[in-house]
Amino acid sequence: MxxxxxxxxxxxxxxxxxxxxxxxxxxxxxxxxxxxxxxxxxxxxxxxxxxxxxxxxxxxxxxxxxxxxxxxxxxxxxxxxxxxxxxxxxxxxxxxxxxxxxxxxxxxxxxxxxxxxxxxxxKHDAIRVQSETNRDMRLSMSLEEDGRVARNSTFEDTRKAQPSGAPTRSKTIMGRKLRVMTVEKGLLRETKMVQKLLDALVECRFYLDDLGDELTIAALRMLVKDLLVLFQAVNEGVINVLEHYFEMSHVDAEQALTIYRHFCKQAEFVVEYLGVAKKLQNLLNVPIPNLKHAPVSLVGALEEYLNDPNFEQNRIEYKANKDSADKGIKNGRPNPKKAEKGKYSDSNC
CATH class of the missing domain: 1.25.40.90 (Serine Threonine Protein Phosphatase 5, Tetratricopeptide repeat)
Structure with a gap:
């Protein structure tokens, strides 16, 4: 034993x-x-x-x-x-x-x-990766705030403001975050798999059971915490998919549209689930923020682009314009609108 x-x-x-x-x-x-x-x-x-x-x-x-x-x-x-x-x-x-x-x-x-x-x-857990990414962001914001304080402090105060041995995450973990993953690295595949995990979670409707039962509340509490992080991961994956949509091949764009359609349905289920959880905050002791997510009204426009007979020509033109714009930013070309705005600002000083 x-x-x-x-x-x-x-x-x-x-x-x-x-x-x-x-x-x-x-x-x-x-x-x-x-x-x-x-x-x-x-x-x-x-x-x-x-x-x-x-x-x-x-x-x-x-x-x-x-x-x-x-x-x-x-x-x-x-x-x-x-x-x-x-x-x-x-x-x-x-x-x-x-x-x-x-x-x-x-x-x-x-x-x-x-x-x-x-x-x-x-080879990784989507919820843990998203949670650690969130911690990285909070840590980064905290360090930035410490830096602002330190600029007005002595060297000794600055040294004290910086946490020794501050935790850092590997580039591998950060690279797996759905918000920054590329299509070539498996964005569509991973987003679909994380959606499948979300589908399984929202089926656990313990809020329909006896809410006087401590086991039910314990399970529901953990599920709600998972859901908040998991939906954020799915949402960021979908935003990333939409940002790459107009440069994808036709096959990838079809998959992307399927992912987006499914996301629109999932968003409804998640809003309902968290709406109930919000009413149970006194039992669950889990703060439920106001939910923000990618728009769910783009199906028609995405379908129209996908079904356009000139799909390939439109895709090539989009990529060319995007590459040109990216090259301009990389070479440090001034933005005319910003320059003009800056000119008027200087004259007002």
């Missing part, structure tokens, strides 16, 4: 309350270990998904989700993407022993399984 079997069993007791931190904490710590502890945890967790008790299965799913969210995400997903030890497909497919599986638990298992499978295909 591994040292984690008792911990996992206690974390998944058939009581309708979330797993206690004294059981969760060593499980989370194990995800950072390099001595095979993740294998032991998952091996101990696996039988919980085959228990003839929906509460045990629900708590096992919550434990797994917590491991992915709060633990070493890459370590957990890398291990699970190379092993089918948990057999989540059986849970999501309703293959439960002796009783009918609750639909939301099936959907929850499918979401977590989809996240594992997307990691296997993408």
């Amino acid at each position: 591994s040292s984690f079997e008792k911990v996992v069993k206690n974390a998944c007791k058939p009581k309708p309350t979330p797993p206690k931190s004294k059981y969760i904490d060593p499980i989370i710590a194990a995800t950072w270990s390099e001595d095979g502890a993740i294998h032991d945890v998952c091996k101990a967790l696996s039988p919980r998904f085959r228990e003839p008790n929906s509460i045990v299965v629900f708590k096992a799913l919550i434990v797994l989700h917590t491991m992915v969210r709060n633990g070493a995400t890459d370590n957990v997903l890398q291990y699970l993407s190379s092993s089918d030890v948990l057999r989540l497909k059986n849970v999501s497919g309703g293959q439960w022993e002796g009783y009918n599986a609750p639909k939301n638990l099936q959907h929850y298992a499918l979401y977590l399984d989809t996240r594992i499978r997307s990691y296997r295909d993408l």
